[in-house]
Amino acid sequence: MEKVTPMLRQYLEIKKSYPGTLLFFRLGDFYEMFNEDAVIGARELQITLTARQKDSPNPIPMCGVPHHAAASYISKLVRKGYRVAICEQAEPAGKGTKLVRREVVRVITPGTSIDEQLVEPTESIFLAAIAFVADRIGAAFLDISSGEILTTETEEKDGWEAIIQHIERFSPREILVETQHKHLISNKLGYLDLAASFVNENREVTPSPNGTSVTEIEGFADLKESAENLKRHFNVRELSGFGLDEHPAAVVAASECLRYAKNTQKTSAIHISELRFIDNSDFLVLDAVTLANLEILKPRTDGPRRTLISIIDETITAMGGRLLRSWLLRPLVKRSEIMTRQEAVAELFQPILREELRFYLKNVTDLERIIGRLHVGTMPARDLLALERSLAQVPSIIDLLQDTRSPLLQVLVENMFELPEIREIISTAIVDEPPANLSDGGIIRDGFNxxxxxxxxxxxxxxxxxxxxxxxxxxxxxxxxxxxxxxxxxxxxxxxxxxxxxxxxxxxxxxxxxxxxxxxxxxxxxxxxxxxxxxxxxxxxxxxxxxxxxxxxVRNETTRLRSTARAFATLDALASLAETAARRNFVAPSIHESDEIEIVKGRHPVVEANIRDEFVPNDVYLNNSTYRLLVITGPNMGGKSTLLRQVALIQILAQIGSFVPAASARLPIVDRIWTRVGASDDLASGRSTFMVEMTETAAILHNATPRSLILLDEIGRGTSTFDGLSIAWAVAEYLHNSVDRAAKTIFATHYHELTELAENLPGAKNYQMAATEDRGDVVFLHRLEKGKASKSYGIAVAKLAGLPQPVIDRARSVLQKLEKYELAIFADEHEKDRGIATAAGRSATIQNSLFAIANEAVIEELRHAEIENLSPNEIKQLVEDIKRKIV
Missing domain, CATH: 1.10.1420.10 (MutS, DNA mismatch repair protein; Chain A, domain 3)
Structure with a gap:
C-alpha cells in the first residue's frame, strides 16, 4: 500500500466533507486538484494533467492553476454546472511548521456566484428550492447579490403549472431538491437534468438544456425548524408579516435557500434582508412559450439580438438593466402601480431633467453586486472606491429631483442616503489605484495611520x-x-x-x-x-x-446602502423607458378598467427599429363582446404575425409602466398573454410539431380567462387540410362561445373558410392584411383592413423566395384548375347553409380536385389510346399502366 503524505491525508479528509464539489486546495502560489477532481479539472479547463508519486504503481493524478488567475478557471467550471470548494491556508507558515492548517472558506455554486467573472452584468442569478409539506408545493428563489428571497406555494394536485411558470420566469441557475422527491420533480420538470450529482456515473458533466444545475439535499429541515431559521435570520417573532403564516411549503423552501447560501458562502448573510410571498395573480403571466414567441429577452434564431429588451434597454447601470428585465418578466396588474411608474416616466420625458440624471448615473457602479461581495466571498479594494464614487452622486441627484411632482420619484429621493462618513473613510484610507489583492500590500494611504x-x-x-x-x-x-x-x-x-x-x-x-x-x-x-x-x-x-x-x-450601513442601490436601479430603469420613448416616438397609453383594446397607428417596436423602409402602422380594436374574435387573413409576409406580436408587445409595455409605439392607445389590464405562434418540434420529448401546437392550444383553452389576451397564428397547419380546418374552426368557436373563456382573441389564418365565422358569430370580425399584384408580382401593403382576403398570393411569395420558374409555372396551372373546381362546386351549392357545411364542402372539393388534376394526364392518355389497333396483351398492359398511375 502506498504511503500517504500528511499533506495528501489533509486533502483527503477535507475532500470527504465536500462531496459533489471540485476541491481547489491551496499550495503556495497554486490551487491544486488531485485524483478524480484532477482528471475532470484538466479535461474541462484544458490544462496539463500530471501526477504525484509518478514512479509508484499507483501515481496520484494532479493539476493546478495559479492562485492569482483562479477566478477565470473557477468561472469556466461553474458555468459548466460544477461546484467548486475553495480551500485556503488558515494560519501563516512559520519556521518549523511542517503542515499548516487549511479549511474551506467558500463553496462557489451556479446559484450563489456573484463574482464579476461568473455573471453577466445584467443577468440576475437565482438559487431555487422546491419543497413539499403535506399536500402543498413550495418554491423559493434567492438572488444572493440583491439579498432578496421570493417564495410561492400551491396545491400539489393541480399546482405544478404555477410552479413551473415561476421556474421558467426566474430561470434559476441552481435548484435544491430533496433526494426523496428527485424522481417526482424530474417527471414534472422534464426539461431539467436531475442527475444524482453534478456529474454522472462516468464523471462527465451533464448540464441541463436550459443551463440549470440541480443539487440534491438528503433531507430538508421540517416546518418548525425552517420557520425558526427564518425568524432568527430576519429577527422577527412571526412570519405573518411576510405573508407566510399559512404557507408551510413556502417557508421550508425559503429556509433551504437561506441555509444553503450560508453553508456554501461561510457567512451569516445578513445582507439577505427581504422575504416576500408572490403569486401568479400578482403579475401579468408570461410563460416560457410566450416569452419565446414574442422574443422578449431572447431572439428565436441566431443572429442580431432583435428582442424587445434590446430596443427599450437604454439603462446605464448594470443593476438598472437587471431591474428592467425583471419588469418585462413580471408586468404589473394593478392600475395604481402602473400609473405610478408611467407618471415617473412622463416626468423624466423632459429632456433636460432626463439628460442630467443620466449624466450622474454614469458614475454609479453596480452597488447591488458590491453589497453582495461585501458579505459573501472577497471584496477587492477597488469595490470600495466604486462604492464611494457612487455615493458621491447622491447629493446631486437629490437636488435634481427634489422638486419633481411624481410620487415615485419623491419616494426614491427619500430612500437615497449620502452616507458622508462612509465616503470620508474610504476616500482618506484607500489609495487611488489599489492592488487587486490585499496580500500585495499598499492599499492604505500614507498619512492615514x-x-x-x-x-x-x-x-x-x-x-x-x-x-x-x-x-x-x-x-x-x-x-x-x-x-x-x-x-x-x-x-x-x-x-x-x-x-x-x-x-x-x-x-x-x-x-x-x-x-x-x-x-x-x-x-x-x-x-x-x-x-x-x-x-x-x-x-x-x-x-x-x-x-x-x-x-x-461599511457593512453596518448595509440597509441604507441597499435602499440607495435600489433607488439608483429604479431611477435608471425609469430614465431608460423615458429615453426610449423620446428616441422612438412612443406615447403614454391610457390605462382603464374596462375591456377595450384600442390602438391607433400601432407599431411593432423591434421590426420598426430593424427595417430600412418606413413601418406601416395599423389600428386595432378588441373588446369582450362584439369584437372579441378577429379573424385575420392575408398572404405570407403580409404582416399577420407582426400585427399579432405588436399588439402583445404594446400591452406588455403598457403594463410595465412604459410609453408605447402608437399614435394613441387605450388599454385594459390583462392577466395573461397567450401565444400560439410558429412551428417547433420538441424531439427530445418525442413530440412532433403538431403535438407541440396542440399541447399549447390545449393550455390556452383550459386556462384563458375573460381578462386574457390570446394570439393564435396558423392553428391546424401541422396536419391534413380536413383535420386542420376542423380543429381551427372548433378552437375559434370555443373561444368565442365559452362564457368563462371569452377572452380577446386575434386569430391569424390561411384557412379562408374561417372567414365564414364572422358571418355566423356576433363577436367575430374579418380583417385582412392588404396586398395586391403588379404584373404578376405581389406587393405587400402591410395595412390592416376590414374584410377577408380574396387570395393568398402564395405563388407570388414562392417566386420571391427563388423557386425555379418551371415550378412557379406549374403551380399556377394547378391553381387555375383548383379554382375552377372550387368555383364549380360553389356555384352548385349556393343554396346551402353558409356555415360550416359550405366551408367544409369547399375544402373537400379542393382536396378532391387535387386528385382530379393528378389523374387528368391518365384520363388524357386513355382518351387518345387506339384500342382497336391494340392486341389483347397490349390492352392488358395499358390497363395495368393506368392502374399504377391512378392516384
Missing amino acids: PELDELRSISLSVKSAIASFEQNERERSGISTLKVRYNNVFGYYIEVSKAQLSRAPDDYERRQTLANAERFTTPQLKEWEAKVLGAEEKIAAIESRIYSEILET
Whole structure:
C-alpha cells in the first residue's frame, strides 16, 4: 500500500466533507486538484494533467492553476454546472511548521456566484428550492447579490403549472431538491437534468438544456425548524408579516435557500434582508412559450439580438438593466402601480431633467453586486472606491429631483442616503489605484495611520541601505556581477557566479549552492533582513486590520446602502423607458378598467427599429363582446404575425409602466398573454410539431380567462387540410362561445373558410392584411383592413423566395384548375347553409380536385389510346399502366 503524505491525508479528509464539489486546495502560489477532481479539472479547463508519486504503481493524478488567475478557471467550471470548494491556508507558515492548517472558506455554486467573472452584468442569478409539506408545493428563489428571497406555494394536485411558470420566469441557475422527491420533480420538470450529482456515473458533466444545475439535499429541515431559521435570520417573532403564516411549503423552501447560501458562502448573510410571498395573480403571466414567441429577452434564431429588451434597454447601470428585465418578466396588474411608474416616466420625458440624471448615473457602479461581495466571498479594494464614487452622486441627484411632482420619484429621493462618513473613510484610507489583492500590500494611504507610516519608513530606508550595500560589495570584492536578491525561502542573499567564486570575501557565509552560482549572507545583511521582514510583516498585519475595520464600518450601513442601490436601479430603469420613448416616438397609453383594446397607428417596436423602409402602422380594436374574435387573413409576409406580436408587445409595455409605439392607445389590464405562434418540434420529448401546437392550444383553452389576451397564428397547419380546418374552426368557436373563456382573441389564418365565422358569430370580425399584384408580382401593403382576403398570393411569395420558374409555372396551372373546381362546386351549392357545411364542402372539393388534376394526364392518355389497333396483351398492359398511375 502506498504511503500517504500528511499533506495528501489533509486533502483527503477535507475532500470527504465536500462531496459533489471540485476541491481547489491551496499550495503556495497554486490551487491544486488531485485524483478524480484532477482528471475532470484538466479535461474541462484544458490544462496539463500530471501526477504525484509518478514512479509508484499507483501515481496520484494532479493539476493546478495559479492562485492569482483562479477566478477565470473557477468561472469556466461553474458555468459548466460544477461546484467548486475553495480551500485556503488558515494560519501563516512559520519556521518549523511542517503542515499548516487549511479549511474551506467558500463553496462557489451556479446559484450563489456573484463574482464579476461568473455573471453577466445584467443577468440576475437565482438559487431555487422546491419543497413539499403535506399536500402543498413550495418554491423559493434567492438572488444572493440583491439579498432578496421570493417564495410561492400551491396545491400539489393541480399546482405544478404555477410552479413551473415561476421556474421558467426566474430561470434559476441552481435548484435544491430533496433526494426523496428527485424522481417526482424530474417527471414534472422534464426539461431539467436531475442527475444524482453534478456529474454522472462516468464523471462527465451533464448540464441541463436550459443551463440549470440541480443539487440534491438528503433531507430538508421540517416546518418548525425552517420557520425558526427564518425568524432568527430576519429577527422577527412571526412570519405573518411576510405573508407566510399559512404557507408551510413556502417557508421550508425559503429556509433551504437561506441555509444553503450560508453553508456554501461561510457567512451569516445578513445582507439577505427581504422575504416576500408572490403569486401568479400578482403579475401579468408570461410563460416560457410566450416569452419565446414574442422574443422578449431572447431572439428565436441566431443572429442580431432583435428582442424587445434590446430596443427599450437604454439603462446605464448594470443593476438598472437587471431591474428592467425583471419588469418585462413580471408586468404589473394593478392600475395604481402602473400609473405610478408611467407618471415617473412622463416626468423624466423632459429632456433636460432626463439628460442630467443620466449624466450622474454614469458614475454609479453596480452597488447591488458590491453589497453582495461585501458579505459573501472577497471584496477587492477597488469595490470600495466604486462604492464611494457612487455615493458621491447622491447629493446631486437629490437636488435634481427634489422638486419633481411624481410620487415615485419623491419616494426614491427619500430612500437615497449620502452616507458622508462612509465616503470620508474610504476616500482618506484607500489609495487611488489599489492592488487587486490585499496580500500585495499598499492599499492604505500614507498619512492615514501613524504606526503604518513609521513602519513603511523603516522598511524603505532599510531597502535603500540594502541597495547601497550591493554597490559597496561589488567595489569591495571586485565582482561586477555580484547581486543582492530576495526570495520567500531564503530571504535576502548575495549571489556570486561560479566563475567569480574565488573573489568572494572571507566574511561571506554560505547559504546555498547552485549549479552555476553560490549564495551567501553577512551579519549586516542578516540584521537588515530582520528589520525589513519584521516591518513588512507588521505592515501587512496593520493593513489587514485597517481594511477589515473599514469593511465592517461599511457593512453596518448595509440597509441604507441597499435602499440607495435600489433607488439608483429604479431611477435608471425609469430614465431608460423615458429615453426610449423620446428616441422612438412612443406615447403614454391610457390605462382603464374596462375591456377595450384600442390602438391607433400601432407599431411593432423591434421590426420598426430593424427595417430600412418606413413601418406601416395599423389600428386595432378588441373588446369582450362584439369584437372579441378577429379573424385575420392575408398572404405570407403580409404582416399577420407582426400585427399579432405588436399588439402583445404594446400591452406588455403598457403594463410595465412604459410609453408605447402608437399614435394613441387605450388599454385594459390583462392577466395573461397567450401565444400560439410558429412551428417547433420538441424531439427530445418525442413530440412532433403538431403535438407541440396542440399541447399549447390545449393550455390556452383550459386556462384563458375573460381578462386574457390570446394570439393564435396558423392553428391546424401541422396536419391534413380536413383535420386542420376542423380543429381551427372548433378552437375559434370555443373561444368565442365559452362564457368563462371569452377572452380577446386575434386569430391569424390561411384557412379562408374561417372567414365564414364572422358571418355566423356576433363577436367575430374579418380583417385582412392588404396586398395586391403588379404584373404578376405581389406587393405587400402591410395595412390592416376590414374584410377577408380574396387570395393568398402564395405563388407570388414562392417566386420571391427563388423557386425555379418551371415550378412557379406549374403551380399556377394547378391553381387555375383548383379554382375552377372550387368555383364549380360553389356555384352548385349556393343554396346551402353558409356555415360550416359550405366551408367544409369547399375544402373537400379542393382536396378532391387535387386528385382530379393528378389523374387528368391518365384520363388524357386513355382518351387518345387506339384500342382497336391494340392486341389483347397490349390492352392488358395499358390497363395495368393506368392502374399504377391512378392516384
